[in-house]
Amino acid sequence: MSDANRTNVVGDGLAEVGRIGLFLVAVIAAIPRSLRYLRETVRQIFFVGAMSLVIVMTCGLFIGLVLGLQLYDVLSRFGGTASLGTVVSLALYRELGPVVTALLFAGRAGTSITAEIGLMRATDQLSAMEMMAVDPMSYVVAPRFIAGVIAMPLLACIFNALAIFGAHAVGVTWLGLDNGTFWSNMTSNVDVWTDVMNGVYKSMVFGGIVTLMASYQGYTTAPTSEGVAHATTRTVVFSSIATLALDFVMTAFLM
Amino acid sequence: MSQRRSYQIGTGLFIVLGFAALGFLATQTTSLANYRQGPTYALQARFTNVGQLKLRAPVKIAGVRIGSVHAIELEPDRLDAKVTLAIDERFKQIPDDSAAAIFTSGLLGDQYVGLQPGGSPDMLKNGDELVLTQSAIQLEELIGKYLVGGNPPSANAKPEAEKTSAPGN
């Protein structure tokens, strides 16, 4: 690759980041005007949140089961199985819950947002709204963004609760850990603010970033079926990368 | 119309479920669960060393939680740690010759205050002091002792581990 090419790649990347940043500004600017489309926002919470419930709950349960097994095995080497509940819940609240839910969310809700908005672009529905003097940023994008910010933390909490039940099932019901030990060890080590709520803040940010990426990709897609397909792929890739990168930054600040 | 209504019901259910999960996580799996919001009464206990005992650590009899550590402070004149325990009102029947000790749950677990019930017919009342106490076992010192064949690495640490402070006796 020649130097000129490399500069192009870097320049294109920076330009894309800049465009996404401007898109975010436009979305935030559209939020006040979108408040009158409350009904649309509620509908979007249903689509991005309630429709993601099944996958999030299933994955939460399995993650909990696996964590229970793995950590029981590791902790038993140190005679520390009593802290299984603590270790599982801290791992979930601080990292796994928000991050895994965000990745699932990107795959389930993010792609459908991209496909939906991309299709609206391809079939001129966005232009039609413009022509009916309805701003698509406020009517289409902002409600989905708000819905993502609201739905993601709830999904992450549901994920965490299911995972705790999974770990409890493995540790207590199957491997015979004492029920009281499991819970009391957890309750004396987990803090509401530094652990549970920090996870909630994280997932609000993740919900915003995934819906932002998904809306951006849909909004700017090439108006062909091929363009929509590519945009959907880019949504998963970019929102996963953005989620994990932001996770690092936020962890550094929240610690 | 009915389609719109089913969205709203679904959204409502989802939000209720989400907040229920958040409520469960916040109140049942964190230290908030230890704020047993019932009436409690206070007992005092003095320890020469509280080790890693933390506020809101559980107080247990026979392994069952009956209250929590409410305050830990240093008594300036005696240089002892004075620990205030908040005991659930339901457990009023604690004999006044019971002993308090600081234990560790498991090898790596947290520390808690365990009460050994005595045989006295008189029961402890609000503000009373548990006179028989046993300090936290310092794991490092125990290990040190075994490694150097029973001799503690430093002289001033020697009485701490096994000492029973019983000023009343």
Added chain:
Amino acid sequence: MNVTEPLVRIRGLMTRLGGKTIFDGVDLDIPRGGITAIMGPSGTGKTTLLRHITGQLKPDAGEIVVDGRNVVMLDRDALFDLREKIGYLFQNSALLTDFSVFENVAFPLRQHARLPEELVRNIVLTKLQAVGLRGAAGLMPAELSGGMARRVALARAIVRDPMLLIYDEPFVGLDPIALNQVLKLIRTLNATLGLTSILVAHELSAIRRVADNIYLIAAGKIAAHGSPEALTRGETAWTKQFFGGEADGPVPFHYPARDYAADLGFPT
């Protein structure tokens, strides 16, 4: 405001898109109350012209006055104000896929006016009746044929009684029956609602039956202008080729290329 003044007046329109000159000094008047057709070979920017009139795209130079207001200078809110008085029929209908036919037609009403549900229902059913689809109110857009979707889009475009109705390629992909239905609608709507209509298309036979006057755009300029009868009788090279349907003429059959013989490698 002067009633004889044209509803849309365009002067000195210049537009370049992607390095290609689309308009090079276009002057154009759309008289009130009539049906004006804009025709031209493919790729001459007919849809771009519509996007200029509705303010979706700003030209590089020139002025576009719609109902006394220069679209080029309007800010977003003023533009939205103006668009509330313009109905726009998209080439592919652009119905909102999430909503039923009824809700699609009701959409502009619900967005811009707080009307009682009863009134919304009456207005929507009236407009659907006008396009002959009152019975389809409960269907979803995916269940409609192309012609039906276009009629629903038309009902949506007129639901707020606009002053200007813009049709972008309304005849593309319609069978003869649907085509006649749309033609009839364009004519009756224009007469009964007191609209001004702009029609972009290249189906000459269809346009001849509805348009009051025709603008022929070619190579970034107005190539001809007049009533359908006058234009089809026209003697300029453009009108001859376009209305006579000749394959070669001012619009060349061959894409610009090097000398044929030289390209094949023959010595010259």
